[in-house]
Amino acid sequence: MNGTPDSRVHVDTTRIAANIAAFHARAAIPVRAHIKGHRTLEIARLQREAGARGIAVTRPQLARHYVTGGFTDLVAAWPWRDPQILDRFGELAADCALSVHLDDVAAVESLDGAARRYGTRAAVRVQVDGGTDVTAVAEAVDRARNLSLEGIVGYLDIETPEQATRRQELARTLADSLVETAERLRADGHPCDTVALGGTPCVDTLAPGITELGAGAYPLGDAGLVALGVLTEKDIAVRVDPGGTGLLAECGQPWHSAPFVRLPDGALAPTHICPLLLNVTELHTDTGERWPVLAPVTA
Incomplete structure (x- = not known):
């Protein structure tokens, strides 16, 4: 893992739930939740409970984790x-x-x-x-x-x-x-x-x-969606400690090269959420839980 040893990725569970509910209502048709935007069982369950029509995965080994988890x-x-x-x-x-x-x-x-x-x-x-x-x-x-x-x-x-x-x-x-x-x-x-x-x-x-x-990106949000006008900064439910710039090095977009933005409280938010999740093993929630992030696989 890159970044300083104490770099953490924090998530706001209330904001996640609000983002999911708002996005599903905004779509007005069934949403299929692509797990690449969070790589956790916990957020996928929240999406399912809010009415998501199943999940999308890319690799069979990751799919197996979710099948074992009840999807x-x-x-x-x-x-x-x-x-x-x-x-x-x-x-x-x-x-x-x-x-x-x-x-x-x-x-x-x-x-x-x-x-x-x-x-x-x-x-x-x-x-x-x-x-x-x-x-x-x-x-x-x-x-x-x-x-x-x-x-x-x-x-x-x-x-x-x-x-x-x-x-x-x-x-x-x-x-x-x-x-x-x-x-x-x-x-x-x-x-x-x-x-x-x-x-x-x-x-x-x-x-x-x-x-x-x-x-995929709507539960946690990212600065790229803010730049596109899809979300606002207050909708970003993920924060990286100020010392965690190394975790965000690959989080730019082809159309927006800056890998992160610095939020008013000093924390960092990725431009693209998906690459960040390849560099972390857990999300620290505001409720004190630690949600495991499924490791990247090649099969």
């Missing part, structure tokens, strides 16, 4: 093509309702093969981006024996300051495009019940026809 509705929110990782997701599907983001025909075949070996079934969400042949992937899922097509998903990716200033316009364009793609799939005879939009900054630009919003 049964999971989405693998990264379009993996690695057959070994897809094999582990095929195995995991024995213990939960699992949907996997895929954007490649060969990956569909790999996941289907894994599901056959383990006698499981999984759903697929086609991840839509500029290079995805959505029809080909959907047809591959139709041919699969142990998979079913649940729908499609797209993620708002902000890379430049100019894109940050246009985030609402870009999110709405993406949402409209997803709805149009879903309509084309249905017209061609493919089921497409789920039309999911990913990205906390999309909360204010949900088009009719979007059925689910995937979001």
